[in-house]
Amino acid sequence: MELKYILEALLFSAQKPLSTKELRDIFAAAPEHAEGDETARGLKKVKESELESTLEQLSKEHAEANRSYRLVCVAGSWQFVTQPDYAPWLKALVGHKIRPPRLSQPSLETLAIIAYRQPITRAEIEQVRGVAVDGVMQTLLERGLVEQVGRAEVVGRPMTYGTTSAFLEYFGLRSLEDLPAADELRRIVVQKPEALMTADPGLATVPPEQLSLPGEQKSAESNSPAPDTAPPAPA
Amino acid sequence: MAEYKVKFEVFEGPLDLLLYLIKKEEVDIYEVNLTRLAEQFIEYIETMRLLDLEIAGEFLVMAATLMYIKSRELLPVEQRAEVEGEEDGDDPRWELIRQLVEYKKFKDAACQLQALESRQADVFARVPAKLEFEREAALPRPDVSIFDLVNAVNVVLKRFNKREDLRDIFEDKWTVSEKIEYLVRMIGERSILKFSELFEGVTSRTEVVVTFLALLELIRLKQLTAVQREPFAEIEICRAEPVLVPALAASPSAETDSSDTQSLST
Numbered sequence: 336m337e338l339k340y341i342l343e344a345l346l347f348s349a350q351k352p353l354s355t356k357e358l359r360d361i362f363a364a365a366p367e368h369a370e371g372d373e374t375a376r377g378l379k380k381v382k383e384s385e386l387e388s389t390l391e392q393l394s395k396e397h398a399e400a401n402r403s404y405r406l407v408c409v410a411g412s413w414q415f416v417t418q419p420d421y422a423p424w425l426k427a428l429v430g431h432k433i434r435p436p437r438l439s440q441p442s443l444e445t446l447a448i449i450a451y452r453q454p455i456t457r458a459e460i461e462q463v464r465g466v467a468v469d470g471v472m473q474t475l476l477e478r479g480l481v482e483q484v485g486r487a488e489v490v491g492r493p494m495t496y497g498t499t500s501a502f503l504e505y506f507g508l509r510s511l512e513d514l515p516a517a518d519e520l521r522r523i524v525v526q527k528p529e530a531l532m533t534a535d536p537g538l539a540t541v542p543p544e545q546l547s548l549p550g551e552q553k554s555a556e557s558n559s560p561a562p563d564t565a566p567p568a569p570a
Numbered sequence: 571m572a573e574y575k576v577k578f579e580v581f582e583g584p585l586d587l588l589l590y591l592i593k594k595e596e597v598d599i600y601e602v603n604l605t606r607l608a609e610q611f612i613e614y615i616e617t618m619r620l621l622d623l624e625i626a627g628e629f630l631v632m633a634a635t636l637m638y639i640k641s642r643e644l645l646p647v648e649q650r651a652e653v654e655g656e657e658d659g660d661d662p663r664w665e666l667i668r669q670l671v672e673y674k675k676f677k678d679a680a681c682q683l684q685a686l687e688s689r690q691a692d693v694f695a696r697v698p699a700k701l702e703f704e705r706e707a708a709l710p711r712p713d714v715s716i717f718d719l720v721n722a723v724n725v726v727l728k729r730f731n732k733r734e735d736l737r738d739i740f741e742d743k744w745t746v747s748e749k750i751e752y753l754v755r756m757i758g759e760r761s762i763l764k765f766s767e768l769f770e771g772v773t774s775r776t777e778v779v780v781t782f783l784a785l786l787e788l789i790r791l792k793q794l795t796a797v798q799r800e801p802f803a804e805i806e807i808c809r810a811e812p813v814l815v816p817a818l819a820a821s822p823s824a825e826t827d828s829s830d831t832q833s834l835s836t
Contacts, residue, residue, distance in 0.1 A: 347696070350697070351697075351759065352695070404696070414695050414696065415695065415696040416693045416694060416695045416696070417693060417694045417696075418693075419689050419692035419693055420692075421694075422691075422692035422693075422694075425694045429694065432691060432694070434691055437684075437687060437688075438683075438684070438687065440582065440680065441582055443680035443681075443683050443684055443687075444582070444676055444677060444680040446680070446683060447676050447679040447680040447683055448676050450679075450683075451676070451679065463669075463672055463673060463676060464582070464583060464585065464673065464676075465583040465584050465585035465586075465628055465632070465669070465673065466582060466583030466584075466585075466626070466628050467628075505687070505690065506683060506686040506687060506690060507686060507689065507690040507693060508686070514679075515679065515682040515683075515686075516679065516682075519675075520675055520676070520679055
């Protein structure tokens, strides 16, 4: 009997998603229920890491077999789920899933900022979004998608926020590493272009004579209108 | 001015409006003409005023920033006043563009989350019917007294025995009502919890006490019940059967008589 098929059987009949820790406990308890079963005894002390890699393998096999369901890990727990393509029939069978109303655009934006930048303070979120986020934060906190995770060691010790495991479950994510483009968004590095374009090419015109400071005539001339090329970057 | 009605899009904030204007121009954020942008931005604010929409302060701040950038551009480089402490990195144009790029990325990320959200609505997890097995059938002996519970919590408290004479005073992080919610959630997931599991994640004496108060309150409200399968076995907590409500924990209300629980029991 292979470990992966034992895992498959367990997850097939489990009442709820199981974490590798819970699975490990099951393996530890299994020999009690199997007198003299070599396999059960052999797997008594199976490591979580081995379970993890076996589950990955199993999940891959299911995906390759192109079945209507997949073995997935959501918020650290493994379970069988159907592919979204089969939703119409499943909805006819079991009805629509009871899910809270879809998140609004502002909520999603705020949630995205928190997800990628946690722990983050309210002020930092507002800096990115450019608007106050009080109402939106209230919704997210009420829905249990974000929570207070600590305090920032800056003046006023403001609260910092992070996402919860309910967040991962809601979006069907395995972990925060599973977020789309996680590395890129966690710390956005915006490359400053070599020469900054001016606000309006050609707007910076030669100042009237009387405005020029003495001895600046020359440089002022070089600054004359040049509609097609970007004027020099500020010093 | 021609009389026409504009269907006005509601913008989340000034950055949102700027991104919209840039998109309309069909240019890269890095190549946008900020002066033109400033004009269009202020036009929008004017329209908002015409429509009697409340203009949030953020819009005005952004308008001021744009005007500042525009006014700076009016002067040749040599004549620009050097703002004190302003270095290359503080160029207001660059600061604005950086902010716009960053905001745009998060807006895109929000779209991806939205896609995941609707995908998740179509994913169904396998939930097999609950089978009745022997282990479940064993009837627990519901005779845990308040003293047994106090004894058990004492064991947990020993983990935090080191009393601190000096410590920072900070706001209590835990409330009884929060812990009640937590316990209800836990029991909803697991149906049976070991007493020690209730305190697995706790980090301080106060949290142990608050969790314990929450437990007593739930027992008093006949939401939960404490059972012990055999003498000296660990106490287990499970949901109280509506029929089999055990008459235990006669009145722990005396202990739980805090304002928190008061409000809950009303």
